[in-house]
Amino acid sequence: MSDEHTVKPGDCISAIAFAAGLPWATVWNHPRNTALKQKRQNPNILAEGDIVHVPDLESKQESRGTDQRHRFMVRGGPTRLRLRIMGPPPPRSGSTGADGERARRRNEPLRYLAYVLDVDGQLQRGTTDGSGLIECTIRPNARDGRLVLEPGTEREFSIALKLGELEPVEAMRGVQARLNNLGFHCGRVDGILGPRTHRALRRFQSSVGLRVTGEADATTRNRLRDAHDSA
Amino acid sequence: MGEAEARVARTAGGLTHLNTLAPAVVRLRLFDPFTGPMPRARYRVTLADRTIEGHADAAAWVEFRVLEIPETCVVEWDDDEAPALVVDDPDPPPGSRPESPAEKYIDPAWVGPVAEPPTAVTDTYRYKQEVYLELEVDDEEAAFRRLHNLGFTLGETLKEHIREFEKAYDRMAAGELRGVQDTLWDWHDTGGVSRCTRPRALA
Numbered sequence: 350m351s352d353e354h355t356v357k358p359g360d361c362i363s364a365i366a367f368a369a370g371l372p373w374a375t376v377w378n379h380p381r382n383t384a385l386k387q388k389r390q391n392p393n394i395l396a397e398g399d400i401v402h403v404p405d406l407e408s409k410q411e412s413r414g415t416d417q418r419h420r421f422m423v424r425g426g427p428t429r430l431r432l433r434i435m436g437p438p439p440p441r442s443g444s445t446g447a448d449g450e451r452a453r454r455r456n457e458p459l460r461y462l463a464y465v466l467d468v469d470g471q472l473q474r475g476t477t478d479g480s481g482l483i484e485c486t487i488r489p490n491a492r493d494g495r496l497v498l499e500p501g502t503e504r505e506f507s508i509a510l511k512l513g514e515l516e517p518v519e520a521m522r523g524v525q526a527r528l529n530n531l532g533f534h535c536g537r538v539d540g541i542l543g544p545r546t547h548r549a550l551r552r553f554q555s556s557v558g559l560r561v562t563g564e565a566d567a568t569t570r571n572r573l574r575d576a577h578d579s580a
Numbered sequence: 581m582g583e584a585e586a587r588v589a590r591t592a593g594g595l596t597h598l599n600t601l602a603p604a605v606v607r608l609r610l611f612d613p614f615t616g617p618m619p620r621a622r623y624r625v626t627l628a629d630r631t632i633e634g635h636a637d638a639a640a641w642v643e644f645r646v647l648e649i650p651e652t653c654v655v656e657w658d659d660d661e662a663p664a665l666v667v668d669d670p671d672p673p674p675g676s677r678p679e680s681p682a683e684k685y686i687d688p689a690w691v692g693p694v695a696e697p698p699t700a701v702t703d704t705y706r707y708k709q710e711v712y713l714e715l716e717v718d719d720e721e722a723a724f725r726r727l728h729n730l731g732f733t734l735g736e737t738l739k740e741h742i743r744e745f746e747k748a749y750d751r752m753a754a755g756e757l758r759g760v761q762d763t764l765w766d767w768h769d770t771g772g773v774s775r776c777t778r779p780r781a782l783a
Contacts, residue, residue: 363592373592393589393597426593435602456602482598487590494588498603498645503634506603506645507584514587515599526587532602534648538587548716577600578589 356399359492359513362392363428367489369403373428379404391578394517428489430468430512432496433580434459434481438532438556456556458482459498468494468512480580487512518574521546524565527577528553584629584647603645606713610640610657620660624705627653635660651714656705723757726768749774 354365366376376382377392381402389395413419436457458481466473466483469491477483483496494510516523525538528549533556535549547563554561557572588599610621617640625632625642628650636642636657712725720738727733727741734744739755746753746760767773 361590361592363590374594377592391589391595391597392592393595428593429591430588431591431596431598432588433598433600435600437602437604489590491590496586496601503632504644508601508603508647509585511585511587513590515589516587529648530586530588530599530601532604534604536648578597580596580598 352403352405354401354403356395356397356401358397359511360401361395361489361513362401363489364513365401365403367428370406371404373489376401376403389517391517394515394523394578396516396520396523427486428491430466430483430485430487430491430494430510432466432483434462434464434477434483434498435531438552463499463502465497465500466494467497468510518570518578521565524550524570524573527573531573531577586647601647603647604649606644606646606649606653608636608642608655608711610636610642618657618659621657622660622705623655623657625653625655649713652710652712654708654710656708658704658706719761720757723761723764726764730764730768730773 352369354360356365362377363373366373369376373392377386379402381404385395385399385401386392389399395401411421436459438456458479459477460479460481462477462481464475464477464483466475466485468485468487471487473485475483487494491512494512496508496510498504498506498508515526518524518527521540521542522538525535525540525546528535528546529538531553533549533553535546536543542565546565550565550569551561551563553559553573553576554563554569557576559569559572562569584603586599586601588601589597591597606625608623608625610618610623612618618636619638619640621636621640623634623636623642625644627646632644634642711729715722715725717725724738724741727738727745730745732741732745732748735741738757742757742760743753743755745764746755751760
């Protein structure tokens with residue numbers, strides 16, 4: 350017996366499992382979620398309207414001696430937020446001289462950049478690592494965050510983070526969100542393939558050497574996912 | 581436009597998925613009325629969602645991040661001195677204000693710098709200018725925006741703006757885009773603007 354959960358914005362397997370008191374892998378690997386697993390492949394990224402089967406909690410008994418300390422491990426490990434901070438995409442047109450040198454530094458990880466990350470009131474300060482990565486443990490159902498780069502300087506820059514709201518790249522909203530995050534601005538994430546999204550797609554395709562069509566074809570979506578979601 | 585916002589995914593324990601954020605960088609270069617760079621110039625940039633204040637670097641460049649590039653922004657700047665209240669005196673004494681426009685270069689959307697003159701005196705900054713940041717438009721509009729940013733805004737038509745540009749650099753004033761396009765794009769997008777051979781009129 351299991352419940353069905355209809356995915357809402359901000360949901361992911363970790364959050365759904367957390368609410369049910371289960372490890373995320375228990376939910377994700379449940380036989381009734383096989384079709385969803387094949388369709389989405391990544392438990393972190395579900396689409397609004399997806400159906401997740403949430404198994405009932407099962408009790409498990411272990412016998413141990415009294416007056417002793419015993420350690421029980423919870424499977425799965427903590428949920429994390431992993432952000433990679435990069436320089437902006439390459440220029441749209443050719444550059445020369447000093448600007449060409451700047452262009453070469455673009456689209457590279459921003460290493461050792463000071464930041465403050467606030468997720469649901471929990472503050473973390475630090476610098477990006479050698480690959481531009483910021484990583485922290487979060488509650489599985491954390492929804493809101495704020496990242497401030499170079500805090501306290503004239504270059505301070507703040508980004509509101511909407512946790513769990515990245516949709517699969519198969520959805521147009523997932524395409525748009527990734528384009529925006531990668532600096533190929535397409536405006537509001539509304540799921541509509543309009544002129545700004547076409548233009549952003551053309552720029553992205555040009556930057557990665559794909560045929561420039563402005564269309565969100567399978568090849569473009571795969572490259573977009575690789576560029577955004579993978580190290 | 582609201583605050584910069586990014587939709588990101590959480591990463592379940594044991595997995596390695598990440599989210600990549602690549603904010604755009606806008607670059608501006610602040611110039612005095614005689615097209616000399618203004619190192620350490622005070623500036624204020626007003627975007628739809630925020631205001632940025634600070635000082636240009638030693639080469640007069642200003643750089644800031646945005647997640648989404650707006651179509652325009654307003655830039656105000658002045659020497660690196662304590663701000664003085666400027667009263668709108670209809671008949672200022674000679675030499676109290678610049679007689680030719682300052683120029684500013686901006687590098688919107690990592691394309692390269694653009695330039696433009698000040699068009700107003702503000703309460704705490706000597707120069708103020710609205711700047712086009714969105715330059716990915718058709719050629720004629722792109723030329724118009726670059727000329728505007730470079731300070732050539734007299735007249736009604738693009739042809740007139742081009743002629744103004746040509747005259748400022750002792751070129752034959754043909755008013756044809758193809759005659760100035762390469763130079764205009766290069767100067768605007770790289771910051772390598774030459775000094776005018778004659779002062780330009782204020783808009």
